[in-house]
């Protein structure tokens with residue numbers, strides 16, 4: 155069963171090796187495990203629903219609480235400390251586009267707020283309920299989970315928008331196809347959530363981001379139904395798909411999405427390389443991506459992340475042997491690990507790997523084979539489970555990501571980590587900060603930094619304050635380096651304050667105008683994307 159106050163299925167957990175515990179103690183001091191609130195105690199505080207009885211709407215407190223939050227660190231500690239946020243007044247489990255339409259019409263008629271809820275994996279505060287006198291209806295999309303049609307000739311698959319990753323792949327694989335979209339939240343996140351938050355999967359280098367995969371669909375907007383037909387390409391004015399991509403539930407509810415799928419690949423493997431230093435590794439990755447080699451993944455860890463991952467890996471004897479071998483090959487302190495994916499027909503895969511090895515060796519890369527790559531693939535969705543383990547040990551963890559052009563990649567990576575260290579230094583504390591590049595482009599790269607720090611004594615308030623200051627400091631650093639507000643997690647409530655830096659005044663006014671156009675009664679997901687009450691409020 156899915157955990158209510160942590161990540162993932164409660165049958166899965168990730169242990170911490172003694173080496174990893176020692177590393178945390180050395181870097182952060184002893185952790186202070188917090189005492190978790192119980193679900194029963196939280197649910198007991200939930201006020202009565204303000205919605206009238208309706209055949210499609212459930213109003214029991216337990217169901218409403220389950221739709222109240224996503225998976226951001228702020229959401230996490232609200233659940234852990236029992237700091238009750240506003241919760242929806244009711245939840246409707248929509249089973250068709252027509253039911254979504256009916257619910258939106260009702261909400262407009264009665265002036266309710268609507269928050270679409272899909273996989274609930276948002277890490278940017280997309281699902282928070284505002285404090286409002288208007289009743290809040292959560293429209294849960296989890297029952298919209300079928301493959302409706304596969305056009306094999308065109309390689310187009312139409313899904314109901316609430317279909318989660320495992321059901322997307324299971325339904326396609328049974329027919330010999332894959333979407334190839336594997337965000338780390340794959341177990342729970344959905345087709346619709348991916349589209350409206352502009353998600354990126356681990357193998358975006360081969361399959362593309364969701365923007366490239368989204369071919370058309372059906373949006374139930376408060377003002378009407380927007381149907382976007384599929385065409386292979388068009389010069390018919392602005393592309394309406396762009397209005398749905400990244401719309402974050404502000405313009406309406408995507409109920410169906412047609413996606414570009416691929417036949418299952420003949421070959422897939424992942425391979426590890428090490429570099430003595432960051433600069434050579436970054437140059438090598440840039441060269442590979444600019445050569446347009448048909449790889450499916452390039453994931454480059456900086457020195458601190460590489461050491462952290464090797465410590466977390468367990469198998470002390472094998473890792474010790476690897477460290478000695480790498481040291482003999484010149485990769486000592488500060489070495490960086492690159493994980494490379496090859497997904498193709500057997501012959502292309504062989505040729506691609508050979509060419510990649512040649513280019514990487516030229517930049518000082520040491521190839522150590524596919525064993526670590528196979529381990530990475532087997533555990534590719536398990537990393538987030540460590541957050542649960544860390545919390546139990548008295549440590550907090552969060553991630554912040556962006557993307558920037560190549561000349562700024564290293565500077566920004568270092569500045570993000572430093573900004574976090576500066577924040578915690580003000581509390582007389584330390585943070586363990588490490589980074590990887592996971593989505594690389596000929597023009598630049600995403601930067602994905604992870605932060606681990608000791609849980610503060612004193613419950614919700616001091617922990618929330620530290621997290622907000624961390625987010626603000628790193629966001630300011632990103633803006634100062636002209637990085638994007640988000641490469642893959644979206645804007646939500648948590649990043650909305652910085653959106654104007656990126657879009658400019660006219661851009662923000664355009665977005666606000668679009669909100670007014672699709673949603674004149676302002677019922678859809680207020681405060682997300684565009685701040686409520688701010689200069690660009692719709």
Ligand SMILES: Cc1cc2nc3c(=O)[nH]c(=O)nc-3n(C[C@H](O)[C@H](O)[C@H](O)COP(=O)(O)OP(=O)(O)OC[C@H]3O[C@@H](n4cnc5c(N)ncnc54)[C@H](O)[C@@H]3O)c2cc1C
Nearest residue numbers: 272273274275276280337338339344346347353354403408
């Ligand atoms: C552990 C973890 C790992 C993650 N890894 C990645 C990653 O590798 N790549 C990545 O891109 N993201 C990642 N994310 C972020 C998150 O999974 C994505 O933002 C995802 O696309 C959200 O999808 P969801 O179905 O869970 O949507 P939800 O979280 O339920 O909703 C997100 C937003 O979209 C709106 N919404 C959802 N469905 C619809 C719809 N059909 N119509 C209109 N509005 C809708 C909601 O109202 C909300 O505003 C990760 C999150 C976690 C917790």
